[in-house]
């Protein structure tokens with residue numbers, strides 16, 4: 001504002017003095033014309049000088065000038081200087097980021113919208129066998145595992161995928177993709193060879209121990225049953241002891257069976273075929289009605305005739321566990337509803353009871369192995385704590401999910417959601 005003020009005063013003074021001298025000399029108009037032309041030429045020269053300086057990048061010190069032009073030069077010079085400082089800071093930050101990502105033990109690759117590699121860190125070059133020269137190459141041309149290509153194309157990156165390492169197929173990598181920015185994705189890969197090994201050792205151990213326990217338990221149960229048959233009822237202590245020992249042996253047998261089933265679900269892939277779900281459910285409900293207390297009523301509603309491509313034994317275990325729980329954890333005279341229907345693009349099995357319900361804090365934990373809710377019940381409810389873990393694993397093998405909604409004292413609804421792609425016709 002100050003510079004404009006000065007410039008204006010300077011022009012006013014110039015025009016007033018020229019008008020005065022021109023007026024005295026009787027040449028007012030020509031002298032004003034000469035002054036205006038001179039000022040225009042001077043401004044033109046300034047503009048030219050400015051254009052020359054700015055087109056050269058506005059580098060270095062600006063040309064010596066005065067008045068409003070000096071202010072203009074100074075402002076631009078200051079903006080440029082700040083920009084330079086900011087750029088330097090940004091470059092330093094990028095360099096620090098590059099150094100830290102280079103030092104990361106996990107592989108990191110930035111992918112462009114069409115799967116081209118934008119950038120990869122050192123670990124990515126070592127773990128995934130990528131080269132510095134692979135920038136711009138499409139990653140599916142370099143990592144060709146079908147499961148990786150399927151994962152990349154799916155666009156659903158909520159879960160990671162496990163792959164053999166392209167460099168050494170004895171190593172396992174956990175690959176995860178994270179979308180960010182406009183169409184960019186970050187691919188992260190972590191070596192999980194050791195973890196996988198530990199998991200295999202654990203599974204083998206549980207499977208072996210369970211298997212080894214089976215025979216002694218059968219022998220024990222056999223002898224206990226014989227001894228119970230021989231019991232003449234003279235000693236009440238002996239009678240209750242036999243009953244208790246048999247009960248505990250049966251409990252252990254259930255536990256061993258459930259553990260073996262879980263291990264099988266985790267490790268072995270059985271041949272899948274088209275399963276008539278309405279028929280399977282009718283059978284399970286019939287068995288449930290006869291097995292459980294007669295006063296109970298299972299209400300089966302078959303809204304969909306859909307069959308599912310899967311493994312019958314696994315689905316039977318999952319559905320039986322859900323129905324068994326609904327019957328176990330609800331009053332003996334309450335209704336248990338089983339529904340098979342299509343909701344949108346999913347096929348859903350719902351098992352709903354009006355029993356004790358599950359507290360919100362426990363819902364997320366009930367599918368964990370051996371997790372049992374400590375509820376105050378009139379009668380002790382037998383169980384291994386493995387039923388829902390079996391359901392979860394069996395469903396996972398069918399690309400299905402278990403949803404639980406429950407309210408304490410009101411009841412629970414366990415629903416199995418199968419994707420429509422699992423429908424089949426037999």
Ligand code: ADP
Pocket residue numbers: 321325326329353355356357358366367371372373374382383384385386387388389412
């Ligand atoms: P369990 O052998 O104990 O039934 P599960 O894994 O089947 O083992 O279930 C885990 C826990 O979840 C159970 O101990 C019970 O507390 C709770 N639960 C399962 N189903 C129901 C249900 N329908 N209603 C209330 N609680 C349930």
